[in-house]
Amino acid sequence: xxxxxxxxxxxxxxxxxxxxxxxxxxxLPEGAILAxxxxxxxxxxxxxxxxxxxxxxxxxxxxxxxxSIAGLPPERIVRAGISHVxxxxxxxxxxxxxxxxxxGAWIRRDAAGIExxxxxxxxxxxVLGERARQPAGRLSGGEQQMLAIARxxxxxxxxxxxxxxSLGLAPRLARELFRMIDRRRREDGLTVLVxxxxxxxxxxxxxxxxxxxxGRVVAQGPARSLLGEEFIxxxxxxxxxxxxxxxxxx
Amino acid sequence: MARTALxxxxxxxxxxxxLLLAEYSLAQLSFICIYVVAGAGLMLLVGYTGxxxxxxxxxxxxxxxxxxxAQARGLPFPVSAAASGLxxxxxxxxxxxxxxxxxxxxxxxATLAFGFIAVEVFARWEALTGGNAGMAVAxxxxxxxxxxxxxxxxxxxxxxxxxxxxxxxxxxxxxxxxALTAIRDAEIPARSLGIDAAHYKTxxxxxxxxxxxxxxxxxxxxxGFISPEAFDILLSIELLTMILVGGLGSAAGVVxxxxxxxxxxxxxxxxxxxxxEGIARQSGLQPALFGLVLVLTVxxxxxxxxxxxxxxxxxxxxxxxxxxxxxxxRKSERTP
Numbered sequence: 001x002x003x004x005x006x007x008x009x010x011x012x013x014x015x016x017x018x019x020x021x022x023x024x025x026x027x028l029p030e031g032a033i034l035a036x037x038x039x040x041x042x043x044x045x046x047x048x049x050x051x052x053x054x055x056x057x058x059x060x061x062x063x064x065x066x067x068s069i070a071g072l073p074p075e076r077i078v079r080a081g082i083s084h085v086x087x088x089x090x091x092x093x094x095x096x097x098x099x100x101x102x103x104g105a106w107i108r109r110d111a112a113g114i115e116x117x118x119x120x121x122x123x124x125x126x127v128l129g130e131r132a133r134q135p136a137g138r139l140s141g142g143e144q145q146m147l148a149i150a151r152x153x154x155x156x157x158x159x160x161x162x163x164x165x166s167l168g169l170a171p172r173l174a175r176e177l178f179r180m181i182d183r184r185r186r187e188d189g190l191t192v193l194v195x196x197x198x199x200x201x202x203x204x205x206x207x208x209x210x211x212x213x214x215g216r217v218v219a220q221g222p223a224r225s226l227l228g229e230e231f232i233x234x235x236x237x238x239x240x241x242x243x244x245x246x247x248x249x250x
Numbered sequence: 251m252a253r254t255a256l257x258x259x260x261x262x263x264x265x266x267x268x269l270l271l272a273e274y275s276l277a278q279l280s281f282i283c284i285y286v287v288a289g290a291g292l293m294l295l296v297g298y299t300g301x302x303x304x305x306x307x308x309x310x311x312x313x314x315x316x317x318x319x320a321q322a323r324g325l326p327f328p329v330s331a332a333a334s335g336l337x338x339x340x341x342x343x344x345x346x347x348x349x350x351x352x353x354x355x356x357x358x359x360a361t362l363a364f365g366f367i368a369v370e371v372f373a374r375w376e377a378l379t380g381g382n383a384g385m386a387v388a389x390x391x392x393x394x395x396x397x398x399x400x401x402x403x404x405x406x407x408x409x410x411x412x413x414x415x416x417x418x419x420x421x422x423x424x425x426x427x428x429a430l431t432a433i434r435d436a437e438i439p440a441r442s443l444g445i446d447a448a449h450y451k452t453x454x455x456x457x458x459x460x461x462x463x464x465x466x467x468x469x470x471x472x473x474g475f476i477s478p479e480a481f482d483i484l485l486s487i488e489l490l491t492m493i494l495v496g497g498l499g500s501a502a503g504v505v506x507x508x509x510x511x512x513x514x515x516x517x518x519x520x521x522x523x524x525x526x527e528g529i530a531r532q533s534g535l536q537p538a539l540f541g542l543v544l545v546l547t548v549x550x551x552x553x554x555x556x557x558x559x560x561x562x563x564x565x566x567x568x569x570x571x572x573x574x575x576x577x578x579x580r581k582s583e584r585t586p
Contacts, residue, residue: 052442053441053442054438054441054442073441074438074441074442075441075442075444075445075446075447077442078442078443078444079444083442084442086438086439086442090436090438090439091436091439092431092432092435092436092440093435094431094435094499095428095431095432095435099428102428103428103432103440103443104443106429106443106444106445107443107444151443155443155444
């Protein structure tokens, strides 16, 4: 695969005395989809927030497209080419769907390109086109999730960080969403880092996967190799797979 | 259609007010216009950016003193009023600095401290402000013409108020306005989209203080005599009450709130004659009433008078069917 677009080494994030992440290392090749799996409290969301600049790492390096971005504020990170779809959508509920999408293009100045992307997203998510003038707060949960992802894509990121995109989505919608993400990867070379509870769904499209437990990477490898039934069942039931350092062979 | 008719009727009434109203009532209407200007500024900050200020009386004071001092030095009104706005905006940008790190109650305390400092400066800088003895302010002289009559000053206030409301409406439609509401509704996601929250918060503080400073220039002429205690914490709270009762996050709420702020003391004067003597002579009735209305607003009509108006209007249109409450504006509560 291509050269790494994102390399993380020795990343440590603390909430006061508590280390939520320690010694996390990742290599993400351009155009790949990496699924980050793990039980509740394993540090998945913390990892995403640290990469997005919402949290400032205590230690470690984050290099994106050859440039160190650790500790940059979120408004600089998005300009570097990383968009973050936060947990729980966080839309602007009083703005219309269209205005929310335009807010996503805040860092861009190419009006024609923005309109083109808007049209493309509305064809991919027809409901966003149909409800363009409605306040985002009136959309259903699933539609809001679609809008949150579409809004992040409006910034034309090279790397998309998604936090639990399938949460609250009907299974059919969740599959549709993942197919769309996969298409973006194939057509635009988008790189994706996705945190998921639904491991089977995520591993279905991911190239790579890593498993976090207790703030550390406990397994990392090609997604297929992590698709082992026993392994996934293990942590979906909440067992801590700590101690397993090698991905199980298929 | 009905909307246009209503707007035309309102404009006609406002323009004809000097013919219809006695001098005293016209003076109250000028006060409403001045509060609309200050309220437009405060609404931008509190209602649309989600920041709080308990120090806006100080910006009003900075504007009032700048106007009084500049006029006494012979500067023409357009220049002195602009200076009032600019100086207050400068103070606003400075006061906005803590807003980059503080939120909610802590920001309220920081702005409150600024209010106390400003009053202290007005009182101690005697060479410039006349200290606690205060300063008399002469009527406005506009392009060589002295606005000595009540109606002349009223038209000036009306023009500035209309200008302030247009400026607010235009700002809210601009990218800057969208950035401010985005910061209010979801600050972290807004930053993740590339919005420089620190920059826009500072801009919001500066613009808000600037509008309030211009209101202060008119206020100085309206009351004719300024002294430090006129700009204390009580006035800051009144200004905040105004926009809360009017309806946070609505431009129309500024006008409703300003009318409320002027109408209540007048109603109280009338009511005093009807109340038993023991209560009527009680001091502090006005702040108590403001407090009561504020509590009732927060509890029962979080969108203020504007929300009440919208619901009454749509009830009238639909012939009795009461629509549900619109989604109330609420500062999003989330852990960092």
